[in-house]
Amino acid sequence: MAGFRAAAIQMRSGFSVEANTDEAERLIRAAASAGADYALTPEMTTILCMDRERLLASISAEADDPSLARFRALARELGIHVHIGSMAIKLGPTSVANRAFLIGPDGGIVARYDKIHMFDVDLANGESYRESRLYRRGEAAVIADLPWLRLGLSICYDVRFPNLFHTLATHGAAALAIPAAFTRTTGEAHWHILMRARAIETGSFVIAAAQGGHHDDGRDTYGHSIIVDPWGRILAEAGTDPDVILADIDPAASAAARQRIPALASDPPYELPGTAAELETA
Template sequence: MTFKAAAIQMCSGVDPQRNAETVARLVREAAAQGAIYVQTPEMTGALQRDRAALRAILRDEANDIIARQAAELAAELRVHVHVGSTPIALADGKIANRGLLFGPDGGKICHYDKIHMFDVDLDNGESWRESAAYQPGSVAHVADLDLGKLGFTICYDVRFPELFRQQAVAGAEIMSVPAAFTRQTGEAHWEILLRARAIENGVFVIAAAQGGVHEDGRETFGHSMIIDPWGRVLASAGPTGEAVVLADIDVAAVHAVRAKIPNLKNARSFALDEVAATGKGGVAA
């Protein structure tokens, strides 16, 4: 089946209501151009570095403005709306970095909580500790849709190829990578990581991103893109500002690429042996 997919690029602020208005406008724009799967970026509902201020605006999933709106838009436009992620309040006081997929009837198909926490110290002085506020997920998902089999990741997950591989082995034909990549890491690694994940698993990759300088002071890399199973960039946005990135997805291309290079089938288990050196020029027997 061939269908048109859209990756929406945003520059989310601290007010969920304003962000929701942006989502509605851009999802409608994507649907008007023929998209029947529309993905938004990581942290669609709010990018807020101040943890106390973030908690003050959070709601549980049942009362979250972005989740409710996505369900309504999906039903109204008869499309799949995938909230790449949005912060959701959990009962224990922690926060879920949660992706939500709604079908054309407005019903929720599944959710995915980001597994890998962005706990890093960058060269420019940026320091992030997602695990201080967010509860990591523990379950990966592959949704069997009429469009194809869709796997879920969020942002930092892209640096963990085993997550992609397990979903590909389970049948995923399309991988979602919504993100809010920092400008520094994005300049170095964003495109190459996305293309690598597409190539090594023979999947389409749809990556909706945040792009620009945000109200809370952070700067994200943008360059939302859609990549085919051969690693070709089918469509891409610029570094900043809003965009609707569109491309045709033909899942038959996944099986054609996997037939040419059947690395998923050819993978072998192996043992790993740590060899200790005995001296210059020699190794232990």
Template sequence: MKIAAIQMRSGLDPDANLAALKPLLAEAAEQGATYALTPEVTLIFPENRDQLRLAAAPFEGHRHLAEVGDLARQHGMFVHVGSLPIPLEDGRFANRSVLFGPDGQQLGTYDKIHLFDADIAGLDAYRESATYKGGDEAVVAAVADFRLGFSICYDMRFPRLYNALANGGATLIAVPAAFTVPTGQAHWHVLLRARAIETGSYVIAAAQGGVHQNGRATYGHSLVVDPWGRIIAELNHDEPGVLVVDIDAAAVAEARQRIPALANARDFAPPGLQS
């Protein structure tokens, strides 16, 4: 089937972001895409909690998500919103991914599991967990002849999640992202290729790109990696755009037969210190 990675430059206004998304989805549909993935923080790209509170809306009855469902039905296409912030009862937010079917109905949701909490020398401590609550469930959903594994951005640094998705039946894994430029230049391609190689799966990564309203700059370079770890298509820039690629389920079976790492994996005890 044909799959599409949608590259965006989302800002602080959900209405404007949705307006920017519409022609990109239409272009993907015109090119024959069955499934389209949008980036992380598609509908609002906030810089701080105050901006989140002003624009984030409850999940039930979410107006912009309803419009995306209408677009999926209009184009007869699976549309996967990479993520958007959803307010929770404890005052924090879920970074939630939402998949719509060609009939416009929601088929699955996933809350980003891994949150970036770090103390970096020379910089203030960064605590994503102060604003977001991490999810606790891996998700796989059916998309035509493929099984789609859900992940979001920073998740890509945690191979155990991708191993669980593949063992749960995933043959295509989505990585919507908003990678910074320095980490993108250093790690984007190698991490995505590694996740494809170790699981024998296709990986599709739809990215934010360029300088955003909130002052942040993101790397772009949306791409698709095949189950052998080859980058088969890439938007080699940070401008908004659409990347449409043909994928074949037989390639997953072939890669897993040639390198049966999933089948050969064994449980083991953690290391102990030996003297």
């Protein structure tokens, strides 16, 4: 098969899992109506909540999650790949995974990915985030085979760790999914630069679906869902409101970019000689 049409779905998820699932379904249907073969939703599609007790009371284990069941049925009905950028999945009484699900057109789960890098930070504007208090970090990178190319999975803060994306690309990923809930502060400073950098460094398409706007828990997210080609060109971009953006993905463009700039092939292993103390006194 040649190329495919990708959709990045922008949301403004709140506390109601049912309402968020309804909105995700509405936007996924809109993407399919516009010809999307693959639709990516943002990080924390079904609930955006930093309060542990409220979060735990609202979510389910994977086997019992009604939203996941709905998304699987929706993918089967529409006959497209539905990539839920992430959901909060209960692992035990007090343990939660920030987990992505790639669902195939038959409704089967093609791949799962648990977010590896936890966003723990205190911002100058007074905002504070401690994802490690809420979520158990993932331990494995994940690549999935789509009919058109290999897809590397990630979630939000992972984008700041280029070694992950280098690994995904060197193992065959020609497109990178980056669902996110960037804060407005960090988004304004870094969002476009990071997304374009990951595309250019790896010669890959970047499909980034974001949360955007003011949320029930008081946070403000940046939005600007974006699709970038392997040469770093922005193919589609949203604003801050819920939206669907689309772009046609040609796998040959990734091969062409990697041929023009063979960075992946030109990166041999190397060592930093000496101990840290020796380097400091050199």
